[in-house]
Amino acid sequence: MKKIFYWSPCLNRVGTLYSTINSAVSIKKYSNNKFEPIIINSCGEWDDYLEFFKEQNIEMINFYKIRYFKFLPKKGFIGSRLSYLIIFIFSFFPLLNLCIKNRGEVLIAHLITSLPLSLATIFNLKISLILRISGYPRLNFLRYWFWKICNSKISVITCPTEATLSKIKSINLFDENKIIYLPDAIINTAKIRKQILEKKKYKYLLAVGRLTKQKNFHYLIKEYEKFLKINKKYKLIILGDGDQKKKLINLCKKKNITNYVEFRGQVDDVYSFMKNADILILSSLWEDPGFVIIEAGFSNLFVISSDCPNGPKEFLNNGEGGILFKSNKDEELFNSLVKFEDMKDIEKFRKKVYLKKRAKNYSIFNHFKILNLILNNIKK
Numbered sequence: 001m002k003k004i005f006y007w008s009p010c011l012n013r014v015g016t017l018y019s020t021i022n023s024a025v026s027i028k029k030y031s032n033n034k035f036e037p038i039i040i041n042s043c044g045e046w047d048d049y050l051e052f053f054k055e056q057n058i059e060m061i062n063f064y065k066i067r068y069f070k071f072l073p074k075k076g077f078i079g080s081r082l083s084y085l086i087i088f089i090f091s092f093f094p095l096l097n098l099c100i101k102n103r104g105e106v107l108i109a110h111l112i113t114s115l116p117l118s119l120a121t122i123f124n125l126k127i128s129l130i131l132r133i134s135g136y137p138r139l140n141f142l143r144y145w146f147w148k149i150c151n152s153k154i155s156v157i158t159c160p161t162e163a164t165l166s167k168i169k170s171i172n173l174f175d176e177n178k179i180i181y182l183p184d185a186i187i188n189t190a191k192i193r194k195q196i197l198e199k200k201k202y203k204y205l206l207a208v209g210r211l212t213k214q215k216n217f218h219y220l221i222k223e224y225e226k227f228l229k230i231n232k233k234y235k236l237i238i239l240g241d242g243d244q245k246k247k248l249i250n251l252c253k254k255k256n257i258t259n260y261v262e263f264r265g266q267v268d269d270v271y272s273f274m275k276n277a278d279i280l281i282l283s284s285l286w287e288d289p290g291f292v293i294i295e296a297g298f299s300n301l302f303v304i305s306s307d308c309p310n311g312p313k314e315f316l317n318n319g320e321g322g323i324l325f326k327s328n329k330d331e332e333l334f335n336s337l338v339k340f341e342d343m344k345d346i347e348k349f350r351k352k353v354y355l356k357k358r359a360k361n362y363s364i365f366n367h368f369k370i371l372n373l374i375l376n377n378i379k380k
Contacts, residue, residue, distance in 0.1 A: 099116070106130060120153035163309065183289070183370070207238045217283065275301075285327060286308050302322060317354075
């Protein structure tokens with residue numbers, strides 16, 4: 001049985017965390033014991049999922065008995081970069097030893113990919129390295145030469161969207177044959193069935209995500225306030241936590257719309273909210289691919305999204321599966337809400353059916369089918 005190690009030290013509950021979990025679940029569920037998924041717990045970042053992994057019979061390797069994850073700063077750019085540096089330093093030798101002991105196995109790197117890349121290059125490790133690249137990171141001088149130096153140690157590069165795939169190919173740094181489109185494992189129907197649907201109390205718009213600059217909730221609230229002036233039948237529910245929460249609450253107070261906006265915090269039953277919502281709004285400045293709109297599409301929820309890079313425009317197929325608005329542009333989201341209200345029910349239905357069909361491409365089974373081909377084709 002070939003071991004598949006997952007290196008994905010997440011600081012927060014981001015999409016990458018869930019794609020890692022679902023990818024491991026897909027291997028455990030569909031590989032018929034041909035592959036064994038193993039989660040690397042570098043500092044305690046996966047402790048909250050220990051019981052879940054036990055239920056799924058997925059192994060987790062701990063680098064340290066003392067979990068220093070809870071002491072790491074997790075908010076802001078500087079805080080997160082400091083945490084990544086600490087994880088890099090403290091995981092250097094544990095990850096090196098793991099790779100040496102597991103010669104010929106596979107390591108899938110989602111985050112802090114510079115560590116496994118550095119180890120593989122410096123120590124000429126005989127482990128197959130799969131590098132996931134999303135969001136098309138800035139190709140500065142240092143990153144270009146780092147990738148160029150480590151290139152020979154990368155077995156496969158996976159991209160969660162066709163847009164990112166095209167951009168990575170366009171830099172002409174990697175062999176095109178090793179760059180592969182691999183949709184993230186987002187839709188887990190077994191998990192969705194377990195979620196309880198609450199009785200709908202009122203109409204509402206739904207927004208889901210970390211309360212950070214990337215998600216652009218300031219823009220969403222300002223546009224929603226404009227819409228309230230002509231239409232008060234929808235409340236706005238925001239799911240998620242983050243360093244901008246106080247600022248967003250204060251903005252609602254300033255706009256005098258606190259009776260219409262609810263901050264529910266981080267929740268585990270996102271699908272129950274989606275099943276009751278009228279519209280899912282994504283106001284992000286960038287995504288790749290945009291987990292929440294894919295989950296919404298699978299839930300038969302109408303989607304209004306910014307056309308930010310890289311995922312939404314691709315998933316909605318330029319508006320075929322919903323409504324796209326120009327990212328962060330004044331009046332754009334407001335006009336999109338008005339457009340939704342004026343849209344005929346048959347057109348709304350057609351867009352939702354179209355989007356659900358596309359969402360099925362992101363099931364854990366479809367993810368496994370492609371990942372299985374990748375793993376089988378890696379040179380031993």
